Amino acid sequence: MTDTVPLTFRGDLDVPEGLPRGIDLGRIANADKAIGMFGRPLVETVTDHALLADDYAYRAMLDFKDKSNSMNWRTFDTAIEHGLDALDDVTPAVAALFEQMETVPDWVDFDQLYRGAVAFWRAGMIVQPILAWGTIAGGFSMYSATRPVLFSGRLRKADKVGTRLIESFRYVVAAYTPGGMQRFGEGFRLTAKVRMIHAAVRHSLSRSDAWDWADWGIPINNMDSMVTQAGQFGVKFTDAVQASGFRFSDRELDDIFALSRYVGYVIGVPPEILHTGYDDARRKTELHTMLELPPDDLCRDVVESVIRYSIENPPGGVEVLPGPIAKIMTNERRLKLAYGLLHEWLPADVMAALGAEKTAWSRLLPTARPLIRVADRIQRTLPHDDEKAAFTLLRNFNDAIAVPDGDTKHEVASPDEVGADISANKGGMPVVSGR
Template sequence: MTIAEPHTPLTFRGDLDVPTGLPRGIDLGRMNNVDKAIAMYGRPLVEKMTDHALLADDYAYRAMLDFKDKSNSMNWRTFDVAVEHGLDALDDPTPGVVALFEQMETVPDWVDFDQLYRGAVAFWRAGMIVQPILAWATIAGGFSMYSATRPVLFSGRLRKADKVGTRLIESFRYVVAAYTPGGMGRFEEGFRLTAKVRMIHAAVRHSLSQSDAWDWANWGIPINNMDAMVTQSGQFGVKFTDAVQASGIRFSDRELDDIFALSRYVGYVIGVPPELLHTDYEDARRKTELHTLLELPPDQLCRDVVESIIKFSIENPPGDVEVLPGPLAKVMTDERRLKLAYGLLREWIPADVMDALGAEKTAWRFVLPAARPLIRIADRIQRALPHDDEKAAFTLLHNFNNAIAVPGGDKAHEVANPEEVGADIAANKGGMPVVAQR
């Protein structure tokens, strides 16, 4: 393997393509409750986090720019080869690609792969409740966040009924792979899909950075470090484990440590800088709660996205996997399931967020509080008796993987095609209004 001569100096400050003249992160229009946040968490942490709203993953971005440079041999196909077989499988990789793989493949000294394995087992061992929590509370609920919704609006993939299902299944494939026991080993499926999603983020960032409809002064840099951090520490960490425990299933302290060690490593591989990554469960909760405090309330665009995801998942569950008990499932129409979903979300998502989403307070909101004591007792009995969490996790994962399998096993279509998403963004298929000319 030889390394091609660089065309331009490599830059990894995290601010490539950011326009000059922007306010500091703390002064962006998207920031809410700043004074309260400073009083509660201290100015240093608030400034550190908000500064990262104008910083992003330049390792992946530089590599993606190399793909666009036709003077070298790097492209999306060669990236896939390197992810599957290692960088040595490429001839003349560019410095940007080399730097990206060196960063991704460097395992931090805090990583214990046995702990990550235990964390993945704990993530799934709760059983069938995991599916609705992932679909409704974690993925759909994540888009109740104003900041998380902005980058996905431009392609129209979460606002158009014929695109929502594809986007939801792609998210499931990534999460299932990354959080499968052993999945984050260098040549395992979790690492491979995490690396691919990382590059999709870089492509989306590039397309949005060129868009006249991207509101830099209000939103900061697309796919920024601040929001990428909370996806792992919050969306697939704090908010997921809180929802599971709100359902009556308790994680032990060790299980929480293990789950958050896994989400930390997934965050590292997907490009969250070490200085912003959570260090443990308590740090993840602190940073997630700070991020939540700084969020603007959900707007109509958030409501549209959340509703489209939930409605699709109700009408078209992945692989027709049934999550409800048989007798109850038989009497559940799509309308009743939708009411049930919003009823469960009342227990999984803060009330003020649900109110801002305009969610109806249906009688189904009393289902989980009524069932929780029984679930809690059953969980305690199950934990006291001999049990095999690893078997339970792999059984659930087997069902998930069958449900979300790519037709024909075609890996080219397991997650989004970066060029297609970029073209949709460039065409502004989401119909976002132009805010400035660059």
């Protein structure tokens, strides 16, 4: 193996000249209001990162495409599973990527991350619909989150949605499994693989005539990657669990957000905007939400396609809903139930923009919440084993999302296949005027 060469990257590789500053991109709403509430320095720092992305992974991925060296997706998998010492020849960019990923920041306490993962799952069965509908599907209500996924068609075509949904579950389950983010844990391995898929997607989108730089910024940018961990799998997840009647202690919240912070670090969110804890994650998530454009028709299509697929084709045949409820529910009732729950888990203006009317199902959770709250309080005063509860739920998830025949080549998306779909614009995105 070659010696590690210290490298640092700006994060703007392939960004065309002549673009406005991040705060002036078309995707940014309510900039003046955000400055008034959060201060100009934070707003400008965060929005600048709409034009910056993870160049560590991007430069490594470019080495995979360069046939003059020995680096490729196969050797990357070897290095993730066994370390860089397992390779005979490593390019400087790949060495820099691994140096960054493998350097454990001094704020990391792996015992705390373990506790955070236990807390993440300990609420039990409610976690499944929250992840499927509130976190993953609900995440695509964000205008910015939806743009990069539209080009491949994988979330707009019925025969592709299931694959994409299960891949997302595999990654989240692995990353948030107790102990999963240890260097040779499954969470670390899949987080690194997803990071490289993001680099491949960025490469293809950057070369697409349908990618609107002046509107959207750089594909898979730091600003949006930050809020995926701080917001989507952090604030919005924990808020949804607590809106359902469960309560996280202050320590549990600290532990969960320490875990999401480290996942964000490994996946490439830079220290300048990576959340530092629960309060900082909430502040940055609220800022990101304020700067978002409202959901459009494309957001509505993606949200419904993900929810409808999870209802009609539960991953691995494992129900998102508790068994007694699932037995009496038709698919249309399930769809109404899902949107009813989303009314409690997503902001009212987002639900209105998604065109989700309130039905009788919207009253289910408010009716059940006091009972759930009392049961949770009683359960917390009695002897309980949160670790056992977490691993019981995780076994159900892992059984549902297991890779057929243990073939890890297909556990997450193939970068080459996704890149080809994006290049072919299978999502049918219109070419940007003047490009």
